[in-house]
Amino acid sequence: MKRHTPHRSILTSSLLALSLLIVSACSQVTGLSSGGSDDKTIKFVSTNIALYEDTTKVLADEVAKHGYKLDYKFITDGPELNAAVESGEADATYHQHQAYLDYYDRQFDGHLVAAFDAFVDPSGLFSKKWKSIQDLPNGALVTAHVDPSNYYRPFLMLADAGLIKLRPGVDPLSITEKDIVENPRNIKIQGLDYALLPKALDDADAGFLYGSQAADIGIDFSTALVTETKQNQSPDVIAVKDGQQNSEKIQALKEAYQSDAIKEQLVKSFGGKQVVLPAW
Incomplete structure (x- = not known):
């Protein structure tokens, strides 16, 4: 994390600590509503960094255009964000680049995959x-x-x-x-x-x-x-648990994220300068 960044933050949590995070993710990631996989709510966790917060708020508006509600929560810790998706408490997480995700899965026997690319931070x-x-x-x-x-x-x-x-x-x-x-x-x-x-x-x-x-x-x-x-380059991604990347929810999330509104926000977040680049 990064930057920015939890997805560029140091993965120093031990295997035991991460296991505890996964077990307790439901109690830690408060504020997310419950709901079945067939409902119209996308449970989404992101890092509390300005770029991610700004684009998540725009994403919520775009998701609504596809008939869904984005129920989002901002969290600092990268492993905790991934643990929320591993446990099923969240549908998707937005805080890391592909290399971080690969390292997480390798180091902690994770089961997360990139549902789609978000942006590139050269x-x-x-x-x-x-x-x-x-x-x-x-x-x-x-x-x-x-x-x-x-x-x-x-x-x-x-x-x-x-x-x-x-x-x-x-x-x-x-x-x-x-x-x-x-x-x-x-x-x-x-x-x-x-x-x-x-x-x-x-x-x-x-x-x-x-x-x-x-x-x-x-x-x-x-x-x-x-x-x-x-x-x-390693693009930032929105990650989900393996097997969920082609679900209707996540496809709607992808269409909402890879929109002109998000492109515009990526520029606005840096005072009108093109610093990070859309990865789609």
Whole structure:
């Protein structure tokens, strides 16, 4: 989470803790109405970040046009959001990108899938010291988001720029410094919590930021030393329990989200600037 982000927040909850979350999700996710699978209410949980809250409120209006009510709740914790869907307390959750969802399912034996793509929040490496990625000196320090579902991103960007070479076939979600097989400039990568990444730019040679995060602190995305390639981007998704992605409810939710109204809100949430991109 992110950003933003619970879907970019660190997955440090233990298996036991997550199990307790799933068991107790019904009591934790209060405010959602009950109802059968054939009713006209879509139980929806999202993170309490402005972008998600803004688009969820617009989504509620769009869902109504399809004959449904969006019963939504904002929650901070990413694993708790996923646990609500795992337990059946919620129909869908909106807070994470695909890589985070993949990591969650792998780490916690989850059964969630992306019902559809929401938006892309491009990322890049930024610097207050250097104008070009090729200017990075010997021993350069590059900061990364320590969350395993995001940590790999600077590695791939540095590899694409030709500054390091990674072990062939390495799984992005498991990349560490040990997977660097060539590093002629002895570049060091330091993982940091999401909230610390902007401040770290004062000391690091280069640092990872999402486009939305850069915009929040007044950095123009066009000034990035290098940006993530399209094939390596991980779109934010709306996730459901496997088997529910083709239900009438979720198809109505998809049509409502992938609308002009949501496109407009994605721009409005950043003061009229196109920071995040519709992923449909």
